[in-house]
Structures are given as C-alpha cells and as structure tokens.
Amino acid sequence: xxxxxxxxLSSLRALLLVIGGLLAEHGLAHTTYYSDVMIASGSIMVVxxxxxxxxxxxxxxxxxxxxxxxxxxxxVAAGKAIAADGxxxxxxxxGTTPPKAVTIATAAEIIKDFAPATPPAKA
Numbered sequence: 001x002x003x004x005x006x007x008x009l010s011s012l013r014a015l016l017l018v019i020g021g022l023l024a025e026h027g028l029a030h031t032t033y034y035s036d037v038m039i040a041s042g043s044i045m046v047v048x049x050x051x052x053x054x055x056x057x058x059x060x061x062x063x064x065x066x067x068x069x070x071x072x073x074x075x076v077a078a079g080k081a082i083a084a085d086g087x088x089x090x091x092x093x094x095g096t097t098p099p100k101a102v103t104i105a106t107a108a109e110i111i112k113d114f115a116p117a118t119p120p121a122k123a
Contacts, residue, residue: 002052009048016041082106082113 020037028034075081081089 002056005052006049009044013041013044016044
C-alpha cells in the first residue's frame, strides 16, 4: 500500500475516533451521530485499504501490459524478437508471423539467448 495513503487513512481514522470519544464523553454515546462516526472510522480502516488494493492491482495490470508491449516493440526493432515459428522477427505487420507468446518459460529462454554476456556496469 502507498505509505502516504496509509498515513492519511490512519490519521483520518484517529480523527474520527477522537470525535467519537468526545461524543461519548458528552453523553452522546447512543446517538445516531456517534454510531455514524464509529461506522465511518471502522469503514476507513477496513474498506479503504481494500479499495486501494483493487485499484492498485488494476493499475499495475495495465502498466505491465504496456511494459510488455513496449518490450516487444523494442525487441522487434533490435532484431531480437522470436516469431511463433522460431525465426527471428524483424518487422510486425500484415503477413508476418506473430511474435512468440511470452510466458515464464519463454521469458527465461529469451533472456538466455539475448541478454548481454556481462551485466551492465552500475553508475
């Protein structure tokens, strides 16, 4: 979870709990306001992170798809993409063999075949 969002939700929950405590201190513990404040603070604690997790998963899925597409284009441009029939793919378009599907097994194969012999130097 995003640390900034986590801190915001924690602060908001604490504020609502303080408001609930003040309502209870003034004898309003059995009112609708008190109930609403307590439900809101509990909801923020439970529902907030769940909604963030779903949104984050969807956003990461879209980012991964975009990165994979860009990686395919980069490999085709460099002449290092493998076509479905096993040949090297140098262009993508009508009448060309589509790129080989990237799976966990083929990703390891591609890395083995096309990765540099030595890792790049760290800056």
